[in-house]
Amino acid sequence: MYSPTPDDWQDANRARWDERVPIHAASDFYGLEAFRAGKDALRPFELAEVGDVTGKTLLHLQCHIGLDTLSWARHGAAQVVGLDFSEPAVETARGLAESLGLGPDRAAFVAADVYDAPTAVPDSSYDIVYTGVGALNWLPDMERWAETAASLVAPGGFLYLAEFHPLTDTLDDGTGSVVTHDYFSREAWVDETPGTYADFDAPTVHNRSVEWQHPVGEVVTALAAAGLRIEFLHEHDMSLFPRFGTLERHPDGHYRFPADRPRIPLMYSLKASRPSVR
Secondary structure (H helix, E strand, O other), X not given: OEEOOOOOHHHHHHHHHHHHHHHHHOOOOOOHHHHHOOOOOOOHHHHHHHOOOOOOEEEEEOOOOOHXXXXXXXXXXXXXXXXXXXXXXXXXXXXXXXXXOOOOOOEEEEEOOHHHHHHHOOOOOEEEEEEOOOOHHHOOOHHHHHHHHHHOEEEEEEEEEEEEOHHHHHEOOOOOOOEOOOOOOOXXXXXXXXXXXXXXXXXXXXXXXXXXXXXXXXXXXXXXXOOOEEEEEEEEOOEOOOOOOOOEEOOOOOEEOOOOOOOOOOEEEEEEEOOOOO
Protein backbone atom coordinates (compact mmCIF):
# COMPACT_ATOMS: atom_id res chain seq x y z
CA MET A 1 0.00 0.00 0.00
CA TYR A 2 1.07 3.59 -0.57
CA SER A 3 2.15 5.46 2.55
CA PRO A 4 4.57 8.15 3.74
CA THR A 5 8.14 6.87 3.88
CA PRO A 6 8.73 5.20 7.28
CA ASP A 7 11.81 6.31 9.21
CA ASP A 8 13.20 2.76 9.34
CA TRP A 9 12.87 2.07 5.61
CA GLN A 10 16.54 1.30 5.12
CA ASP A 11 16.82 -1.01 8.14
CA ALA A 12 13.67 -2.86 7.08
CA ASN A 13 14.94 -3.38 3.55
CA ARG A 14 18.38 -4.46 4.71
CA ALA A 15 16.90 -7.04 7.11
CA ARG A 16 14.75 -8.38 4.28
CA TRP A 17 17.68 -8.73 1.89
CA ASP A 18 20.06 -10.13 4.51
CA GLU A 19 17.58 -12.91 5.25
CA ARG A 20 17.10 -13.77 1.58
CA VAL A 21 20.78 -14.06 0.66
CA PRO A 22 21.14 -17.73 1.71
CA ILE A 23 17.79 -18.53 0.09
CA HIS A 24 18.95 -17.01 -3.17
CA ALA A 25 22.35 -18.67 -2.97
CA ALA A 26 20.68 -22.08 -2.65
CA SER A 27 17.98 -21.47 -5.28
CA ASP A 28 17.60 -22.77 -8.81
CA PHE A 29 16.81 -19.19 -9.84
CA TYR A 30 20.43 -18.14 -9.28
CA GLY A 31 21.92 -21.57 -10.00
CA LEU A 32 25.31 -21.02 -8.39
CA GLU A 33 26.59 -24.46 -9.34
CA ALA A 34 25.90 -23.79 -13.02
CA PHE A 35 27.36 -20.30 -12.67
CA ARG A 36 30.60 -21.67 -11.21
CA ALA A 37 30.71 -24.09 -14.14
CA GLY A 38 30.61 -21.20 -16.60
CA LYS A 39 26.98 -20.17 -17.13
CA ASP A 40 26.64 -16.48 -17.96
CA ALA A 41 24.36 -14.44 -15.68
CA LEU A 42 24.04 -11.52 -18.08
CA ARG A 43 21.20 -11.08 -20.54
CA PRO A 44 21.98 -11.04 -24.29
CA PHE A 45 20.57 -7.54 -24.74
CA GLU A 46 22.88 -6.24 -21.99
CA LEU A 47 25.94 -7.76 -23.62
CA ALA A 48 24.96 -6.27 -26.97
CA GLU A 49 24.19 -2.82 -25.58
CA VAL A 50 27.20 -2.51 -23.26
CA GLY A 51 29.59 -3.86 -25.87
CA ASP A 52 33.15 -5.03 -25.42
CA VAL A 53 34.38 -4.53 -21.84
CA THR A 54 37.86 -5.93 -22.40
CA GLY A 55 40.44 -4.04 -20.38
CA LYS A 56 37.89 -1.70 -18.81
CA THR A 57 37.03 -0.99 -15.19
CA LEU A 58 33.44 -1.56 -14.14
CA LEU A 59 31.52 -0.60 -11.00
CA HIS A 60 28.30 -2.48 -10.28
CA LEU A 61 25.99 -0.62 -7.92
CA GLN A 62 23.54 -2.72 -5.86
CA CYS A 63 25.22 -5.93 -6.95
CA HIS A 64 23.47 -8.38 -4.56
CA ILE A 65 25.48 -11.65 -4.56
CA GLY A 66 27.67 -10.64 -7.48
CA LEU A 67 26.74 -12.93 -10.37
CA ASP A 68 26.34 -10.11 -12.87
CA THR A 69 29.47 -8.39 -11.52
CA LEU A 70 31.58 -11.50 -11.92
CA SER A 71 30.12 -12.19 -15.35
CA TRP A 72 31.54 -8.87 -16.54
CA ALA A 73 34.94 -9.99 -15.29
CA ARG A 74 34.54 -13.20 -17.28
CA HIS A 75 33.81 -11.08 -20.35
CA GLY A 76 37.16 -9.39 -20.02
CA ALA A 77 36.77 -6.40 -17.71
CA ALA A 78 40.15 -5.60 -16.19
CA GLN A 79 38.64 -4.92 -12.79
CA VAL A 80 35.10 -5.13 -11.45
CA VAL A 81 33.87 -3.70 -8.18
CA GLY A 82 30.49 -4.65 -6.72
CA LEU A 83 28.73 -2.62 -4.04
CA ASP A 84 25.74 -3.68 -1.97
CA PHE A 85 24.28 -2.63 1.37
CA SER A 86 23.87 -6.24 2.55
CA GLU A 87 26.90 -7.67 4.35
CA PRO A 88 25.79 -11.30 3.76
CA ALA A 89 25.38 -10.56 0.04
CA VAL A 90 28.86 -9.07 -0.18
CA GLU A 91 30.37 -12.01 1.70
CA THR A 92 28.64 -14.43 -0.68
CA ALA A 93 29.96 -12.47 -3.66
CA ARG A 94 33.50 -12.54 -2.28
CA GLY A 95 33.25 -16.30 -1.79
CA LEU A 96 32.05 -16.72 -5.37
CA ALA A 97 34.94 -14.63 -6.68
CA GLU A 98 37.43 -16.71 -4.73
CA SER A 99 35.92 -19.95 -6.05
CA LEU A 100 36.41 -18.62 -9.58
CA GLY A 101 40.02 -17.70 -8.92
CA LEU A 102 39.35 -13.97 -9.11
CA GLY A 103 41.31 -12.06 -6.48
CA PRO A 104 40.48 -8.54 -5.21
CA ASP A 105 42.62 -7.03 -7.97
CA ARG A 106 40.12 -8.42 -10.51
CA ALA A 107 36.91 -8.56 -8.50
CA ALA A 108 36.38 -6.61 -5.28
CA PHE A 109 33.17 -6.25 -3.27
CA VAL A 110 32.22 -3.47 -0.87
CA ALA A 111 29.43 -3.34 1.72
CA ALA A 112 27.95 0.17 1.72
CA ASP A 113 24.80 2.12 0.95
CA VAL A 114 24.61 3.10 -2.71
CA TYR A 115 24.38 6.79 -1.83
CA ASP A 116 27.75 6.44 -0.05
CA ALA A 117 29.45 4.80 -3.04
CA PRO A 118 31.90 7.64 -3.85
CA THR A 119 33.60 7.28 -0.45
CA ALA A 120 33.24 3.50 -0.23
CA VAL A 121 34.63 2.17 -3.52
CA PRO A 122 38.38 1.84 -4.19
CA ASP A 123 38.66 4.29 -7.11
CA SER A 124 37.24 7.71 -7.87
CA SER A 125 35.87 6.79 -11.30
CA TYR A 126 35.22 3.84 -13.61
CA ASP A 127 34.94 3.29 -17.36
CA ILE A 128 31.52 1.73 -16.86
CA VAL A 129 29.04 2.20 -14.02
CA TYR A 130 26.48 -0.59 -14.27
CA THR A 131 23.31 -1.24 -12.35
CA GLY A 132 21.17 -4.29 -12.88
CA VAL A 133 17.50 -5.09 -12.73
CA GLY A 134 15.41 -4.59 -9.60
CA ALA A 135 17.61 -1.88 -8.10
CA LEU A 136 16.05 1.56 -8.47
CA ASN A 137 12.79 0.64 -6.76
CA TRP A 138 14.68 0.35 -3.45
CA LEU A 139 15.82 3.98 -3.58
CA PRO A 140 13.69 6.99 -2.61
CA ASP A 141 15.66 9.75 -4.36
CA MET A 142 16.48 9.54 -8.08
CA GLU A 143 18.25 12.89 -8.24
CA ARG A 144 20.65 11.86 -5.48
CA TRP A 145 21.16 8.45 -7.08
CA ALA A 146 21.90 9.99 -10.49
CA GLU A 147 24.34 12.51 -9.01
CA THR A 148 26.09 9.70 -7.11
CA ALA A 149 26.30 7.35 -10.10
CA ALA A 150 27.33 10.09 -12.53
CA SER A 151 30.13 11.24 -10.24
CA LEU A 152 31.73 7.80 -10.62
CA VAL A 153 31.70 7.72 -14.45
CA ALA A 154 35.16 8.48 -15.84
CA PRO A 155 35.53 10.96 -18.72
CA GLY A 156 34.80 9.02 -21.90
CA GLY A 157 32.96 6.37 -19.87
CA PHE A 158 29.27 5.63 -19.46
CA LEU A 159 26.53 4.48 -17.14
CA TYR A 160 24.40 1.52 -18.21
CA LEU A 161 21.09 0.72 -16.58
CA ALA A 162 18.79 -2.25 -17.18
CA GLU A 163 15.59 -2.15 -15.14
CA PHE A 164 12.03 -3.38 -14.89
CA HIS A 165 9.68 -0.92 -16.55
CA PRO A 166 7.72 1.12 -13.99
CA LEU A 167 4.56 0.64 -16.06
CA THR A 168 4.45 -2.92 -14.71
CA ASP A 169 4.06 -1.54 -11.19
CA THR A 170 0.70 -0.04 -12.13
CA LEU A 171 -0.88 -3.31 -13.30
CA ASP A 172 -2.90 -5.89 -11.39
CA ASP A 173 -0.84 -8.76 -9.99
CA GLY A 174 -2.96 -11.47 -11.60
CA THR A 175 -3.23 -11.00 -15.35
CA GLY A 176 -1.29 -7.75 -15.71
CA SER A 177 -4.12 -6.40 -17.86
CA VAL A 178 -5.74 -3.74 -15.65
CA VAL A 179 -4.19 -0.48 -14.45
CA THR A 180 -4.78 -0.49 -10.70
CA HIS A 181 -2.02 1.75 -9.30
CA ASP A 182 -0.87 5.31 -9.91
CA TYR A 183 2.11 5.56 -12.29
CA PHE A 184 3.07 8.96 -10.90
CA SER A 185 2.80 8.19 -7.18
CA ARG A 186 5.74 9.49 -5.15
CA GLU A 187 4.74 7.80 -1.90
CA ALA A 188 6.46 4.67 -0.63
CA TRP A 189 4.95 1.26 -1.30
CA VAL A 190 5.10 -0.74 1.95
CA ASP A 191 4.55 -4.47 1.61
CA GLU A 192 4.59 -7.54 3.87
CA THR A 193 4.70 -10.35 1.31
CA PRO A 194 6.72 -13.38 2.52
CA GLY A 195 9.01 -15.46 0.35
CA THR A 196 11.11 -14.13 -2.50
CA TYR A 197 11.11 -13.99 -6.29
CA ALA A 198 13.71 -16.79 -6.28
CA ASP A 199 11.48 -19.04 -4.15
CA PHE A 200 7.92 -17.82 -3.60
CA ASP A 201 7.30 -20.51 -0.96
CA ALA A 202 10.45 -19.97 1.09
CA PRO A 203 9.68 -19.44 4.80
CA THR A 204 10.78 -15.94 5.79
CA VAL A 205 10.51 -13.71 8.85
CA HIS A 206 11.69 -10.27 7.72
CA ASN A 207 8.96 -9.59 5.18
CA ARG A 208 8.47 -5.84 5.40
CA SER A 209 9.76 -3.94 2.37
CA VAL A 210 9.66 -0.28 1.39
CA GLU A 211 9.88 0.55 -2.32
CA TRP A 212 9.26 3.43 -4.71
CA GLN A 213 8.10 3.86 -8.29
CA HIS A 214 10.28 5.93 -10.58
CA PRO A 215 8.75 6.85 -13.94
CA VAL A 216 11.16 6.55 -16.87
CA GLY A 217 11.07 10.31 -17.41
CA GLU A 218 12.25 10.90 -13.86
CA VAL A 219 15.25 8.59 -14.31
CA VAL A 220 16.28 10.05 -17.68
CA THR A 221 15.90 13.65 -16.47
CA ALA A 222 17.93 12.97 -13.31
CA LEU A 223 20.81 11.49 -15.30
CA ALA A 224 20.79 14.35 -17.80
CA ALA A 225 20.75 16.89 -14.96
CA ALA A 226 23.74 15.10 -13.42
CA GLY A 227 25.80 15.89 -16.52
CA LEU A 228 25.48 12.67 -18.54
CA ARG A 229 24.42 12.47 -22.17
CA ILE A 230 21.65 9.97 -22.91
CA GLU A 231 22.88 7.73 -25.74
CA PHE A 232 19.78 5.55 -25.97
CA LEU A 233 16.65 4.44 -24.15
CA HIS A 234 15.34 1.03 -25.21
CA GLU A 235 12.13 -0.64 -24.07
CA HIS A 236 11.78 -4.43 -24.03
CA ASP A 237 8.71 -6.67 -24.24
CA MET A 238 10.07 -9.35 -21.90
CA SER A 239 10.64 -9.91 -18.18
CA LEU A 240 13.08 -12.10 -16.30
CA PHE A 241 10.48 -13.80 -14.11
CA PRO A 242 6.71 -14.50 -14.30
CA ARG A 243 5.61 -11.20 -12.75
CA PHE A 244 2.06 -11.87 -13.97
CA GLY A 245 0.30 -15.21 -14.22
CA THR A 246 -0.39 -14.74 -17.92
CA LEU A 247 3.27 -14.39 -18.92
CA GLU A 248 4.67 -17.29 -20.93
CA ARG A 249 8.25 -18.56 -20.78
CA HIS A 250 10.06 -18.50 -24.12
CA PRO A 251 13.05 -20.62 -25.24
CA ASP A 252 15.39 -17.72 -24.43
CA GLY A 253 14.33 -17.98 -20.77
CA HIS A 254 12.44 -14.67 -20.81
CA TYR A 255 8.75 -14.21 -20.06
CA ARG A 256 6.33 -12.44 -22.42
CA PHE A 257 2.60 -11.92 -22.76
CA PRO A 258 0.79 -14.35 -25.08
CA ALA A 259 0.88 -13.56 -28.78
CA ASP A 260 -2.82 -12.63 -28.81
CA ARG A 261 -2.30 -9.83 -26.27
CA PRO A 262 -1.07 -6.33 -27.08
CA ARG A 263 2.55 -5.90 -26.02
CA ILE A 264 3.71 -3.35 -23.45
CA PRO A 265 7.22 -2.64 -22.17
CA LEU A 266 8.18 -4.91 -19.29
CA MET A 267 11.81 -3.75 -19.05
CA TYR A 268 13.93 -0.87 -20.26
CA SER A 269 17.62 -0.11 -20.65
CA LEU A 270 19.59 3.05 -21.18
CA LYS A 271 23.13 4.23 -21.73
CA ALA A 272 24.35 7.65 -20.58
CA SER A 273 27.88 8.85 -21.25
CA ARG A 274 30.29 11.43 -19.88
CA PRO A 275 32.18 13.38 -22.55
CA SER A 276 35.92 12.89 -22.80
CA VAL A 277 38.14 15.65 -21.43
CA ARG A 278 39.73 17.71 -24.20
